[in-house]
Amino acid sequence: MKSLTLNEPIKINGIGLHTGVKTTVTLNPAPLKSGIFFNRTDKSTIIPARWNKVISTKFSTNIASNGVEVKTVEHLLSALAGLHINNCEILIDNIEVPILDGSSNVFVKSILKKGIKEQDSEQKILEIIKPVKFSCNYGYAELTPNLQKEEGLNINLESSFEGKYKDQDIKITNLNGNYVETISKARTFGFFQEIEYLKSQNLIKGGSLDNAIVIKDKKPLNKEGLRYDDELMRHKVLDVVGDLYLSGYPIIGTYKGFKTGHFITNNLLKELFKSRDNYKIHKIN
């Protein structure tokens, strides 16, 4: 596949889920080999969207360079990954990427409306060669080579919502091509009984039923209901896609996990990059 960037700049405004601050992001076309990077224009600092720039993963993925941070990068990165855009400058004039409707669909639609531009070189992809795994006391994730030699990413997730919601599994085979319809509309979610705790941690200052599903007594409080029966699990896939894009490459492999989240996926990438034997970076036509 060719390298891809944007046809023209795209400006999007909104508030941050955790900080509540108003922010404008401008997605700019970028030349070959730029990769995906943030440019905090109010601090004149470039922050590459890479796994080794992650500074915290508590309820969102936050990256920083030289002490300058961008919070909640995962949904925007998920949109770029889902559309296979590999060169993009993201101008941002404050600390947090806007949450918008809680999914990545506003980013996806805005990008598709203005158009995607092919560049004059093939994209590099990262193929998983050896299984890698990260486990912690409540869950795990692993990346393994694709058994069927599919040229894309498979994602199999199991979850346990511990009685707060019905447990679900999700199996996405070859995400490529299915992202816009099956994943990008799935919104962030939270559980009613955890809201007070999150507020006490100085989080979700911008949260509302306009940008998150809130589950109480196993049902959404949102009037409009759910966009998919398994919207929570699809949002988990959306987060995995965004967090994995911090590898810097589209991944060919299978991600399998139980109770995964930003912490587990970021640590899985740290495991992956411990040895060059775990993966191969190459171009596919």
Ligand SMILES: [Zn+2]
């Ligand atoms: Zn999310």
